[in-house]
Amino acid sequence: MNLTPGVTAADKAARLRQAIGEGTVTMPGCFNAPVAMMAQQLGFEAIYISGAGIINGVSGYPDIALMGVEEVARIAGYIAQAVDVPALCDADTGFGEALQVMRTIQCFERAGVAGVHLEDQVMPKRCGHLDGKRLVPSQDMETKLKAAATARSNPDFLLVARTDARAVEGFDAAVERGLRYLDAGADVIFIEALQTEEEFGRYAELVQAPLLANMTEFGKTPLLSVDQFRELGYRMVIFPMTAFRVMMKAVEGVLTDLRDTGSATGWIDRMQTRTELYELLDYESYHELDRHLATDQDVGDQKPQDAT
DSSP: OTTSOOSOHHHHHHHHHHHHHHSOEEEEBOOSHHHHHHHHHTTOSOEEEOHHHHIIIIIOOOSSSOSOHHHHHHHHHHHHHTOSSOEEEEOTTOSSSHHHHHHHHHHHHHHTOSEEEEEOBOSSOOOTTSSOOOBOOHHHHHHHHHHHHHHOSSTTSEEEEEEOHHHHTOHHHHHHHHHHHHHTTOSEEEEOOOOSHHHHHHHHHHSOSOEEEEOOTTSSSOOOOHHHHHHHTOSEEEETTHHHHHHHHHHHHHHHHHHHHSOOGGGGGGSOOHHHHHHHHTHHHHHHHHHHHHHHHHHHHHHHHHHO
């Protein structure tokens, strides 16, 4: 439960760093706390918090950085603190330049996430799988990464550098940027929007470091399996909007039926039951804690009377 001490943020960061050192970590995108709890219940060893998932799901804005760092970090904190597994969070372009990036890192560390990724797009950013992206000079991104590394209080807090260079400057530039970002302090390189399995393999050969692959549907990247990425040498595979997209399609279906028939009974067998939700939320433990605290208070109130 969330009201009693659990795994610390520092422990989660260390666990994530250890996990990517030992193998390939599958990270489902979790856009709210119950989804994160479900992922943990199903055995995932880490989760991913998508900026698009937060912004689309909470505000209804598109993913073009229309929410501030404190808003995003607060929501990410609810998600990260709901589970004992580590969470990697999307920090977009860092919400500003070098000094703002330092504050961004502090905000996300306080929120309890195990790491963030920063990207090299110009603000306002665009989805990595859309055309029309623009990049900051490599030196500017390197400065941000140095600032981020300086700002983190926990050396295990993971700094992931995302480059969108493949679609803007070409494959070779994406390799060069990845290498420079590692020198600037990045722990992991997130290579966005490669277009073939061969490109993923070639990138892993040329950038000898922990690499992150993004399996977002309906984009420029072919949909490969985690096993395929493991063979290619990638250490993190995120599925940022998979559950969100499935949820939205299901919502469209049930609302359509409700509008047309005035009933949702045809969806009962596809619903999570009340019992299943309460078990996921560990509902009974909150009642038990409340009863325990009330009992302790009653005992405490009686002691002065007993003493007389």
